[in-house]
Amino acid sequence: MVHELxxxxxxxAVRTALWRALHLRxxxxxxxxxxxIGLRLAAPGADWRARPDMDPxxxxxxxxxxxxxARFVEDLVAEQADRGVTQYVVLGAGLDTxxxxxxxxxxxxxxxxxxxxxxxxxxxxxxxxLGYGVPDRLHLVPVDFEASEDWLDKLVAAGxxxxxxAVVVSTGVTVYLxxxxxxxxxxxxxGLAPGxxxxxxFMLPVDLLDGDDxxxxxxxxxxxxxxxxxFVSFYTPPEMLALAxxxxxxxxxxxxxxxxxxxxxxxxxxGLRPSSGEDWLLATT
Numbered sequence: 549m550v551h552e553l554x555x556x557x558x559x560x561a562v563r564t565a566l567w568r569a570l571h572l573r574x575x576x577x578x579x580x581x582x583x584x585i586g587l588r589l590a591a592p593g594a595d596w597r598a599r600p601d602m603d604p605x606x607x608x609x610x611x612x613x614x615x616x617x618a619r620f621v622e623d624l625v626a627e628q629a630d631r632g633v634t635q636y637v638v639l640g641a642g643l644d645t646x647x648x649x650x651x652x653x654x655x656x657x658x659x660x661x662x663x664x665x666x667x668x669x670x671x672x673x674x675x676x677x678l679g680y681g682v683p684d685r686l687h688l689v690p691v692d693f694e695a696s697e698d699w700l701d702k703l704v705a706a707g708x709x710x711x712x713x714a715v716v717v718s719t720g721v722t723v724y725l726x727x728x729x730x731x732x733x734x735x736x737x738x739g740l741a742p743g744x745x746x747x748x749x750f751m752l753p754v755d756l757l758d759g760d761d762x763x764x765x766x767x768x769x770x771x772x773x774x775x776x777x778x779f780v781s782f783y784t785p786p787e788m789l790a791l792a793x794x795x796x797x798x799x800x801x802x803x804x805x806x807x808x809x810x811x812x813x814x815x816x817x818x819g820l821r822p823s824s825g826e827d828w829l830l831a832t833t
Contacts, residue, residue: 557670560777561642562590563601564720567611568618570597574604575820580615580812581622585645589674609823610768616808616822617749621717622650624747628715629656633743635714637703638662639733640721643671647686658685660708662699665690693729700736713743713833720826723751723779730781731791737833738796744833746797749826750783758824788829803828 565586572579587596601607625636625646634657638644641661647654661668668690675682682688687706691699704710716737722730737746754762768779783791785802792800809822 557590557643557667558777560720561667562592564614565590565643565645566592566596566599566602567607567614570602570604571611571615573597575611576816576818580612581618583618583645583649585648585678586643588678589643589645589671591674608820612809612813612820613805613822613826616805616812617719617826619812620808620828621719621747622646622653624717624745625657625715626653628745629653633713633715633745634658635660635708635712637708637714637716639699639716639718641671641688642667642720647683648675648680654685658687658707660687660689660703660706662689662691662703665692698736699733700739711741713741713745716740716744716746718746718748720749722748722783723781724777725780727781727783727791731795734792734795734797734831737831740833742833746829746831746833748829748831750788750829751779751781752825752827753782753784756784756824785827788827792829792831797831797833799833800829800831803830 565583568581568583569587572582572584592599596602628636636646636657637660638646639662641663644661647659647661661671663671668688672682672688687708689699689702689706691697691702693699700710708714718733734746737744754766785804789800789802805822805824805826805828808828813821
């Protein structure tokens with residue numbers, strides 16, 4: 549999201565981009581994902597690392613979760629591209645930089661980034677200023693969710709082929725939306741062409757988190773409330789699976805955040821590991 553009057557990205561989008569960059573600055577190799585383009589887009593100023601939410605120790609679990617999330621999405625998109633899927637949709641794209649960081653893979657895809665109109669106008673301008681531009685394969689699709697605009701209609705108008713399968717990804721979004729809104733999104737995805745894949749994150753209720761992670765979630769929740777982007781919806785895994793199946797996604801499964809920790813952080817000697825709290829819904833049509 550972007551605040552329309554000031555045309556700057558919201559705190560959550562910026563923080564996510566900065567954590568990806570901080571991973572390269574403070575964590576030892578091997579890096580789970582390499583992304584400093586988001587930092588360049590955000591242009592937070594020379595003192596960005598002095599921000600309280602950039603403290604390397606205090607925020608290590610959140611930072612690890614963000615880079616694990618990005619890496620999992622990239623691996624999924626690459627896997628689906630190898631299977632012949634040529635459309636990739638990002639719901640709530642924010643400062644996503646996949647198209648700029650993975651040009652060879654992106655060249656095999658038509659990428660559709662959906663977000664609020666202010667966000668997309670700002671991002672289009674910043675990509676031009678940094679010399680990236682918006683190539684033909686990348687479509688920045690503005691959707692005013694607050695005005696109840698239908699993102700799928702907008703997607704098709706932007707050139708999306710509804711008769712061909714796609715990878716649809718939504719990360720860090722459902723916590724800010726009413727459950728009815730997420731249900732509507734799931735119904736839309738269920739109607740996509742056979743062979744489409746959805747990967748969507750959701751936040752667990754605090755009592756399902758590891759004990760050490762609960763204070764961090766409460767702090768994040770307070771910060772989100774104070775910045776005008778409050779947390780709205782939490783889901784248990786059975787609840788999210790039920791929501792998906794009710795929407796018509798019969799082939800839905802749960803992937804725990806812990807499984808990504810095992811996949812991407814096993815064997816590290818620096819103790820870097822994602823905090824608990826964010827799990828995944830995976831579904832196919």
